[in-house]
Amino acid sequence: MAKELKLMKGNEAIAEAAIRSGCDGYFGYPITPQSEVMEHLMIEKPWETTGMVVLQAESETSSINMVYGGAAAGKKVMTSSSSPGISLMQEGLTYLAGAELPALVVNVVRGGPGLGTIQPSQADYFQAVKGGGHGDYQMYVLAPASVQEMYDFVFLGWEIAFKYRNPVMILSDGAIGQVMEKLYVGPHIPRWTEEELRKNAPWASCGKPADRDHNIITSLDLDSAKQELHNHKLQAKYREMEEKEVLFEAINCEDAEYIFVAYGSSARIAQKAIQLGREKGIKVGLLRLITLFPFPKKQIAEFSKKVKGMLAVEMSAGQMVEDVRLAAEFRCPVEHFGRYGGIIHTPHEVLEALEEKIIKG
Amino acid sequence: MFNPDIIKPENLVYEKTNVLTDAIMHYCPGCGHGTTHRIVAEVIEEMGIQDKAICIAPVGCSVLAYNYFNVDAIGAAHGRAPAIATAVQRMFPDRHTFTYQGDGDLAAIGTAETIHACNRGENIVIIFINNGIYGMTGGQMAPTTLLGMKTATSPYGRTVELNGYPLQITELLAELPGTYYITRQSVHTAAAVRKTKKAIRQAFENQKNKKGTSLVEVVSNCNSGWKMTPVEANKWMVENMFVKYPIGDIKVDGEKVKK
Ligand SMILES: Cc1ncc(C[n+]2csc(CCOP(=O)(O)OP(=O)(O)O)c2C)c(N)n1
Ligand code: SF4
Numbered sequence: 001m002a003k004e005l006k007l008m009k010g011n012e013a014i015a016e017a018a019i020r021s022g023c024d025g026y027f028g029y030p031i032t033p034q035s036e037v038m039e040h041l042m043i044e045k046p047w048e049t050t051g052m053v054v055l056q057a058e059s060e061t062s063s064i065n066m067v068y069g070g071a072a073a074g075k076k077v078m079t080s081s082s083s084p085g086i087s088l089m090q091e092g093l094t095y096l097a098g099a100e101l102p103a104l105v106v107n108v109v110r111g112g113p114g115l116g117t118i119q120p121s122q123a124d125y126f127q128a129v130k131g132g133g134h135g136d137y138q139m140y141v142l143a144p145a146s147v148q149e150m151y152d153f154v155f156l157g158w159e160i161a162f163k164y165r166n167p168v169m170i171l172s173d174g175a176i177g178q179v180m181e182k183l184y185v186g187p188h189i190p191r192w193t194e195e196e197l198r199k200n201a202p203w204a205s206c207g208k209p210a211d212r213d214h215n216i217i218t219s220l221d222l223d224s225a226k227q228e229l230h231n232h233k234l235q236a237k238y239r240e241m242e243e244k245e246v247l248f249e250a251i252n253c254e255d256a257e258y259i260f261v262a263y264g265s266s267a268r269i270a271q272k273a274i275q276l277g278r279e280k281g282i283k284v285g286l287l288r289l290i291t292l293f294p295f296p297k298k299q300i301a302e303f304s305k306k307v308k309g310m311l312a313v314e315m316s317a318g319q320m321v322e323d324v325r326l327a328a329e330f331r332c333p334v335e336h337f338g339r340y341g342g343i344i345h346t347p348h349e350v351l352e353a354l355e356e357k358i359i360k361g
Numbered sequence: 362m363f364n365p366d367i368i369k370p371e372n373l374v375y376e377k378t379n380v381l382t383d384a385i386m387h388y389c390p391g392c393g394h395g396t397t398h399r400i401v402a403e404v405i406e407e408m409g410i411q412d413k414a415i416c417i418a419p420v421g422c423s424v425l426a427y428n429y430f431n432v433d434a435i436g437a438a439h440g441r442a443p444a445i446a447t448a449v450q451r452m453f454p455d456r457h458t459f460t461y462q463g464d465g466d467l468a469a470i471g472t473a474e475t476i477h478a479c480n481r482g483e484n485i486v487i488i489f490i491n492n493g494i495y496g497m498t499g500g501q502m503a504p505t506t507l508l509g510m511k512t513a514t515s516p517y518g519r520t521v522e523l524n525g526y527p528l529q530i531t532e533l534l535a536e537l538p539g540t541y542y543i544t545r546q547s548v549h550t551a552a553a554v555r556k557t558k559k560a561i562r563q564a565f566e567n568q569k570n571k572k573g574t575s576l577v578e579v580v581s582n583c584n585s586g587w588k589m590t591p592v593e594a595n596k597w598m599v600e601n602m603f604v605k606y607p608i609g610d611i612k613v614d615g616e617k618v619k620k
Pocket of ligand 2: 387388392394422492496582584585
C-alpha cells in the first residue's frame with residue numbers, strides 16, 4: 001500500500017506509530033521534552049477508531065505499572081517519558097524484565113542529574129543499557145536518529161518485544177523528540193483480536209478458559225535454585241539478542257583511518273563532522289549504533305584492528321565510550337568527546353576533538 | 362470414629378470450590394487471609410465468572426495468592442496492584458479484575474495508586490486485608506497500626522509524636538466520587554464470614570454492572586505478628602481494632618451510609 005508523507009515532530013511520530021502499529025494501550029505522565037506523545041494521542045482519540053486505550057496516570061510509577069498490567073494480559077502497551085520520569089519507572093522495568101513481559105518504553109532524554117534541564121542529552125545511556133533497576137536484566141535498546149526512525153522503531157519494538165518477551169526501550173533525546181522532519185507513514189495495522197492475542201501470547205493472564213490451567217505472571221520465585229534457573233534463561237535470551245539482533249550503520253568507513261562512534265543526535269552531528277574532516281583530507285567514517293543493547297561488539301572489534309583511532313561522540317560525560325573501549329580491547333586509541341548538561345556539540349567541535357585527542361594524540 | 366461408609370454423594374454438605382487450587386496454603390493457622398481467599402473463590406464460582414476473573418496479587422503475606430486462586434493472575438510490585446488492575450480492566454472491560462492487598466500494600470507504599478484508581482472510579486474490585494501490621498516482613502508497624510500497639514518497629518508502642526495517627530484509608534476512599542461501594546467486614550466468626558461473603562458478592566455484582574470501584578475491607582488478625590494465639594488475637598481484634606475500624610457499610614450504591 002502507498003506510503004503517506006507527513007511533517008511531524010519526533011514525539012508526534014511516536015504517537016502516530018502507536019496508533020498505526022496496532023498498539024492497545026498508552027499510559028503516560030507529562031514531562032518535557034516528550035509531552036507531545038500523549039498530547040497527540042489525546043487529539044487523535046484512537047479509542048474511537050482503533051479501540052486503543054489512552055490514559056494519563058498519576059505518576060510514572062503508576063504508568064509503568066499500567067504497562068505491566070496490560071503486558072501481563074497480552075496487550076501491546078507502551079509508555080513514554082523523559083529522564084526524571086524514567087528514573088521513577090525503574091521498579092516497573094525490572095519487574096517487566098523479570099516477569100518476561102513485552103512492552104515498549106520511550107525515553108526522550110534530557111540533561112541531568114536531578115531535575116537537570118529540559119534540553120537534549122544522552123546521559124541516560126548507563127541507565128538504559130546497564131539496567132537502571134535491580135537484578136541482572138537487559139532491555140533491548142534502540143536509538144533513533146531521525147523522526148522517521150522514531151516512527152519505524154515503534155513497529156520494530158513490538159516485533160522484538162513479543163519475539164523475546166522482553167521490554168524494549170527507544171532511547172531518544174530532546175532534539176529528536178522536538179525536531180520536525182518529513183516522514184513516511186504506512187497503513188494501519190489492526191490491533192489483535194482476542195483470538196489472535198490468545199494465540200500469539202498463550203502465556204497471558206487475560207481470563208482462564210475451562211480447558212487450560214491458570215496463567216500466572218510473576219517475577220517471584222522464593223526457591224533460589226529455581227530463581228537461578230530463571231536467570232539462566234534470561235541470560236540465554238540476552239545472548240541470543242547479541243547473536244541475532246544487533247543493528248548499526250557504517251557510514252564512510254571503507255577507507256576510514258579514524259572512526260566516530262555515535263548514536264542518535266550525536267550521530268547526525270558526527271555525519272556533518274565527517275564531511276568537514278574529509279574536506280580537510282582526514283579519512284574519517286562513522287559507526288552509527290542503532291541498538292545500544294545488544295552492543296555491536298564484533299563490529300567495533302573489527303574496526304579497532306583497521307583504524308588508527310576512534311572517537312566516541314555522545315552528549316554525556318562519557319558513558320558509551322566505556323563499551324567502545326571494552327570492545328576495542330586497546331587495539332587502537334579510543335577517546336570520548338561530548339558536551340553535556342543540555343548543550344549540543346557542533347560538528348566543528350567534534351572534528352576538533354578528533355584532531356586534538358586522536359590524530360595529534 | 363472415622364467411618365468410610367458415610368462418604369457418599371448424598372451425604373456431601375461442603376466441598377472446596379474449584380476456584381481454589383489444591384496448593385497447600387502457607388498462612389498461619391487462624392489468619393484471616395485463608396478464610397478470605399475461600400470466600401472470594403466461592404463468590405467467583407457462584408457467579409460463574411472463573412473464566413473472566415483476573416487476580417492481581419500484592420506483595421505481603423498474600424504474595425502467593427496467585428498459587429491459590431484457580432484463575433489467571435498477575436503478581437504486582439509492592440503497592441502497585443490498583444494501577445495494574447486499571448490497565449487490565451480498561452483493556453478487558455467484560456472481565457472481573459480484582460486486587461487483593463494488605464494494609465501496607467494498599468495504605469502505605471501504594472497510597473497514590475489506590476487513591477487515584479478509586480478516584481477515576483476504575484471498574485475493579487479491591488479486597489483489602491487490614492491486620493494493622495506488616496505480616497510478611499516480620500511484624501513491623503503499618504499505617505493502620507493502632508496507637509500504643511507494639512510492633513517490631515514500634516517496640517514501645519506506636520505514638521503520635523513519632524509515627525502520627527492510624528490511617529483510616531477506607532473512610533478516606535469513601536469520600537471519593539469514583540467509589541461506589543465501600544464496606545468493612547471481618548471473618549472471625551461464622552456470622553461475620555456470611556456477611557463478608559455477601560459484601561464480596563455485592564462488589565463483584567457492582568463490577569458486572571459497571572458501577573465503578575468497590576472495596577471490601579476485611580479487618581483481620583495477624584496472630585503471628587501480634588504475638589498472640591489465634592483465639593487471643595481475635596478477642597484483641599474485637600476489643601481494639603473494631604473500635605478504630607468499626608464494622609459495617611460505609612458507602613452503598615454511591616451514597617455514604619448515614620451513621
Ligand atoms: C519496594 C518494596 N519495599 C519493601 C518491600 C518489603 N515488604 C514486603 S511485604 C511488606 C509489607 C506487607 O504488609 P501488608 O501489606 O500489611 O501485608 P501482610 O503481610 O500484613 O498481609 C513489605 C514492607 C518490598 N517487597 N518491596
Ligand atoms: S504472618 Fe500474620 S498475616 Fe501473615 S499469614 Fe501469619 S497471621 Fe496471617
